[in-house]
Amino acid sequence: MPKIHNFSAGPGILPRQAMEAGAKACLEFNGKGLSLLEMSHRGKDFIAVMDQAVSLVKELLGVPAGYSVVYLQGGASLQFAMVPYNLLDEGESAAYLDTGTWANKAIKEAKIFGNVKVVASSKDANYNFIPKGYEIPKDAKYFHVTSNNTIFGTQMQHFPESPVPVVADMSSDIFSRPVDVSKFGLIYAGAQKNMGIAGTTLVIVRDDLLGKVKRKIPSMLDYKIHIAEGSMYNTPPVFAVYMAMETLKWVKQMGGVSAMQKRAEEKAQRLYKEIDENPLFKGTTAKEDRSRMNVTFVMEKPELEEAFGKEALAAGLSGLPGHRSVGGFRASIYNALELESIDALVSVMRDFAKKNA
Amino acid sequence: MPKIHNFSAGPGILPRQAMEAGAKACLEFNGKGLSLLEMSHRGKDFIAVMDQAVSLVKELLGVPAGYSVVYLQGGASLQFAMVPYNLLDEGESAAYLDTGTWANKAIKEAKIFGNVKVVASSKDANYNFIPKGYEIPKDAKYFHVTSNNTIFGTQMQHFPESPVPVVADMSSDIFSRPVDVSKFGLIYAGAQKNMGIAGTTLVIVRDDLLGKVKRKIPSMLDYKIHIAEGSMYNTPPVFAVYMAMETLKWVKQMGGVSAMQKRAEEKAQRLYKEIDENPLFKGTTAKEDRSRMNVTFVMEKPELEEAFGKEALAAGLSGLPGHRSVGGFRASIYNALELESIDALVSVMRDFAKKNA
Numbered sequence: 001m002p003k004i005h006n007f008s009a010g011p012g013i014l015p016r017q018a019m020e021a022g023a024k025a026c027l028e029f030n031g032k033g034l035s036l037l038e039m040s041h042r043g044k045d046f047i048a049v050m051d052q053a054v055s056l057v058k059e060l061l062g063v064p065a066g067y068s069v070v071y072l073q074g075g076a077s078l079q080f081a082m083v084p085y086n087l088l089d090e091g092e093s094a095a096y097l098d099t100g101t102w103a104n105k106a107i108k109e110a111k112i113f114g115n116v117k118v119v120a121s122s123k124d125a126n127y128n129f130i131p132k133g134y135e136i137p138k139d140a141k142y143f144h145v146t147s148n149n150t151i152f153g154t155q156m157q158h159f160p161e162s163p164v165p166v167v168a169d170m171s172s173d174i175f176s177r178p179v180d181v182s183k184f185g186l187i188y189a190g191a192q193k194n195m196g197i198a199g200t201t202l203v204i205v206r207d208d209l210l211g212k213v214k215r216k217i218p219s220m221l222d223y224k225i226h227i228a229e230g231s232m233y234n235t236p237p238v239f240a241v242y243m244a245m246e247t248l249k250w251v252k253q254m255g256g257v258s259a260m261q262k263r264a265e266e267k268a269q270r271l272y273k274e275i276d277e278n279p280l281f282k283g284t285t286a287k288e289d290r291s292r293m294n295v296t297f298v299m300e301k302p303e304l305e306e307a308f309g310k311e312a313l314a315a316g317l318s319g320l321p322g323h324r325s326v327g328g329f330r331a332s333i334y335n336a337l338e339l340e341s342i343d344a345l346v347s348v349m350r351d352f353a354k355k356n357a
Numbered sequence: 358m359p360k361i362h363n364f365s366a367g368p369g370i371l372p373r374q375a376m377e378a379g380a381k382a383c384l385e386f387n388g389k390g391l392s393l394l395e396m397s398h399r400g401k402d403f404i405a406v407m408d409q410a411v412s413l414v415k416e417l418l419g420v421p422a423g424y425s426v427v428y429l430q431g432g433a434s435l436q437f438a439m440v441p442y443n444l445l446d447e448g449e450s451a452a453y454l455d456t457g458t459w460a461n462k463a464i465k466e467a468k469i470f471g472n473v474k475v476v477a478s479s480k481d482a483n484y485n486f487i488p489k490g491y492e493i494p495k496d497a498k499y500f501h502v503t504s505n506n507t508i509f510g511t512q513m514q515h516f517p518e519s520p521v522p523v524v525a526d527m528s529s530d531i532f533s534r535p536v537d538v539s540k541f542g543l544i545y546a547g548a549q550k551n552m553g554i555a556g557t558t559l560v561i562v563r564d565d566l567l568g569k570v571k572r573k574i575p576s577m578l579d580y581k582i583h584i585a586e587g588s589m590y591n592t593p594p595v596f597a598v599y600m601a602m603e604t605l606k607w608v609k610q611m612g613g614v615s616a617m618q619k620r621a622e623e624k625a626q627r628l629y630k631e632i633d634e635n636p637l638f639k640g641t642t643a644k645e646d647r648s649r650m651n652v653t654f655v656m657e658k659p660e661l662e663e664a665f666g667k668e669a670l671a672a673g674l675s676g677l678p679g680h681r682s683v684g685g686f687r688a689s690i691y692n693a694l695e696l697e698s699i700d701a702l703v704s705v706m707r708d709f710a711k712k713n714a
Contacts, residue, residue: 004390008397011595019383019392026380033361033673035376037554037600040365040676073430073556074577077591081575105576112573192592197394199430199556199594216469218438219462220431234434235549237556238368239596243394316390319397 005341008319009150009294009332010172010193016336018196018246025242036242041235049238050231053245060175060248060256063204064182068227071241072201076171078221079188079201080106083167084113086223087186088141089213095119095140095164099156100127100149101325102169110144113215119143126326127152129286138163142185142209148173150193151323153296153330154289159183165209173293174202175251176335177261185209191240194293194334196247199240251335260335267333267342268292274346280304280353284326298328305329308352315348317341362698365676366507366651366689367529367550373693375553375603382599393599398592406595407588410602417532417605417613420561421539425584428598429558433528433547436558437463439578440524440543441470445498446570452476452497452521456513457484457506458682459526467501470572476500483683484509486643495520499542499566505530507550508680510653510687511646516540522566530650531559532608533692534618542566548597551650551691553604556597608692617692624690624699625649631703637661637710641683655685662686665709672705674698 006013029036030045039045054069063069072078083106088094092114096107098121110116117140120131127149136143142165148155150172159166165185174189181187186205192198203223210224219225225233231241251260272290275281275297284296299305305328312320312329322330331345363370386393387402396402411426420426429435440463445451449471453464455478467473474497477488484506493500499522505512507529516523522542531546538544543562549555560580567581576582582590588598608617629647632638632654641653656662662685669677669686679685688702 006391006395008395011395011398011592013395014392019394022394023380023383026376026383032675034363034675035371037376037379038363038365038368038370041368041555073432073435073594075430075591078430078575078577081577085575109575112575190592192595197596198398198592199597218435218442218466218469220435220438234432235368235547235555237430237594237597238549239554240556240594318389318391 002316004316004318005344006318006337007331007333007341007345009323009330011198012193012332012334013336014197014243014247015250018243018250021246022239022243037239039238041232041238046238049242049245050236053241053248054231056245056248056252057202057204060251061179061181061204066208067181067204067206070203070223070226070231071236071244072203072226072231073199073237075198075201076102076169076188076190077105079169079203080109081112082221082223083144083186083188084110085215085217085221086213087167087209088114089215090114093117093137093140095136095143097131097134097143097145098123099130099146099154100152102149102151102171103146106144106146106169114141127154128284130154130156130289136160136162136164140164142167145169148291148293150294150332151325153285153291153294153326155291155293157288165206173291175248175257175260176264176293178257191244196244197240199237200244202244263335264292264333267337267339268295270339270342270346271295271331271333274349278349278353280356281349284328293332293334295331295333296322296326296328298322304356311352312345312348315344317345317348359673361673361675362701363675363694364688364690364698364702366680366687368555369550369689369691370693371554371600371604372607375600375607378603379596379600382596394596396595398589398595403595406599406602407593410598410605411588413602413605413609414559414561417608418536418538418561423565424538424561424563427560427580427583427588428593428601429560429583429588430556430594432555432558433459433526433545434462436526436545436560437466438469439580440499440501440545441467442572442574442578443570443580444524444543444566445471446572447471449498450474450494450496452493452500454488454491454500454502455480456487456503456511457509459506459508459528460503463501463503463526471498484511485641487511487513487646493517493519493521497521499524502526505648505650507651507689508682510642510648510651510683512648512650514645522563530648532605532614532617533621533650535614548601553601554597556594557601559601620692621649621690624694624696625652627696627699627703628652628688628690631706635706635710637713638706641685650689650691652688652690653679653683653685655679661713668709669702669705672701674702674705
């Protein structure tokens with residue numbers, strides 16, 4: 001069997017050392033004669049894990065004072081509801097940027113709680129670019145964006161200046177580049193794309209935004225309660241938090257988010273170059289909005305896609321088929337993916353072009 | 358280091374074979390050259406895991422037609438809100454039995470959504486028994502019970518005949534005994550006490566109870582959506598579902614829930630016998646309501662508790678200190694705990710009694 005190169009869109013590739021640490025913790029943890037999986041979350045061993053998982057987020061992203069960091073459950077999809085539940089009172093408005101499937105889902109949930117103003121949308125172009133030049137209404141409670149669109153392969157290279165707090169779903173590009181957290185009101189991210197495994201969600205929130213809506217919030221959906229209890233209001237997803245910690249330890253060892261950005265740029269550049277130069281392939285998105293996490297491309301002759309897909313699979317390239325909304329191919333090249341995997345893909349693309357010249 | 362006997366109240370002890378399977382899956386799964394942790398949840402490998410995790414629940418508990426089984430996130434604590442969100446309209450009433458801390462939390466959340474009638478409570482006796490002889494109002498939308506009270510060491514040995522659907526939090530005793538699912542409207546259980554690791558919650562629900570409230574339900578809190586999407590409306594907690602599957606495979610191999618019941622009775626009987634016969638110890642709950650999952654006991658002379666705690670720890674008995682609400686000790690003896698661990702505890706109790714006669 002060839003080495004498998006994992007281009008899965010998520011759950012996605014993780015650092016090998018994190019998976020090895022996870023395997024070890026399943027059997028025995030900290031020399032205590034017990035598996036991490038069967039330890040009380042109130043014991044000092046797991047408390048140290050949670051503390052480190054939180055402090056690594058603060059350190060790596062430079063989270064300023066006045067912000068809280070919590071690990072929750074339910075994925076970004078639960079955040080689509082929790083954000084307006086906590087921030088948007090009935091009769092108030094929130095602004096949303098519509099850049100794809102996940103933005104749409106966020107919009108749908110927000111409408112349950114208040115009014116939604118979609119400031120701009122690239123829907124008519126099948127979301128192949130990030131809208132720009134829109135106006136953010138000053139009376140909005142917040143402005144919601146999706147920083148990277150996993151399905152459509154676009155990414156916000158800049159965040160707009162906003163008169164209201166910006167809320168960002170960073171599920172598929174968090175920890176892939178430096179972010180000025182002070183420019184955001186709330187950042188959330190499902191862990192399973194770039195910072196760990198499925199089963200936990202990171203939330204970074206500016207404390208002074210909370211506690212202002214009049215509705216009663218169920219405890220498990222109330223950010224203030226999770227913050228007050230240090231992500232331990234109820235039993236946290238122990239193993240998922242541990243894997244986030246191990247993944248972030250690796251990010252730090254590698255040089256932090258600046259190093260991740262350099263790594264991502266190098267990988268993305270090499271792959272987009274091949275897409276642009278290889279006569280058989282073409283990218284699907286506006287060049288200036290190209291994602292450095294999810295590289296989407298199709299073939300000039302769609303009838304060749306099946307054959308290319310088979311050759312890629314035979315060469316150990318896993319997870320390449322594109323999402324049905326775009327078709328073609330999608331190479332998800334998250335932090336943990338090595339440059340050699342890009343080279344393997346580029347090599348298959350070149351070989352295929354030669355054979356089909 | 359002596360063998361560690363794990364009496365943790367939760368996350369609690371798991372079958373060794375499940376932890377070994379988990380460790381292996383962290384490194385490589387199904388011969389695919391990838392870790393389970395980095396595989397798409399939409400791929401056939403994980404779909405097979407989810408299917409088996411669901412079908413084992415149906416098989417082991419004999420779930421009848423007309424019920425759905427889903428794996429969610431957020432723990433039982435999120436169910437405290439989801440149950441009334443889905444079943445209790447504003448102005449309607451639900452009946453609750455108050456048997457301890459978790460029942461109280463469920464009651465608190467339900468009050469956000471409708472009216473709550475507490476039919477009976479053992480609060481005045483520090484929840485050391487299960488109330489009986491109460492009346493369940495016929496106009497209640499449902500009647501909520503906690504089948505086993507992890508903190509106070511009581512367990513419902515029988516479920517009442519009810520004129521309205523019974524909703525049961527079975528977090529700490531599910532799969533420890535046969536249950537006639539047809540007598541329930543909804544059963545939920547956080548996995549981390551008796552059926553897996555922290556990070557997923559099992560819900561079994563009678564389909565015809567759903568879709569009747571008038572309020573809008575956020576997608577992630579709507580049972581109907583999770584059912585329609587086969588627990589994959591969004592990325593499920595992959596590893597937690599896998600560990601539930603592996604744990605339930607073990608339950609089946611051991612002979613199913615009847616075998617688990619026999620095992621639990623034998624373990625509980627042996628430990629309660631020592632508590633009753635040893636002059637230094639006494640149980641904290643009414644005998645007829647004693648839990649076969651969480652055995653709570655204190656010492657006749659409280660000043661000896663610190664010394665006993667130390668001896669227990671030195672003998673490799675982990676997780677024995679009682680919850681602060683009860684004090685003393687709590688031996689959580691979930692499915693995976695072996696009889697030899699009970700014997701180890703009994704032996705330390707006897708030795709301690711001899712030395713302190």
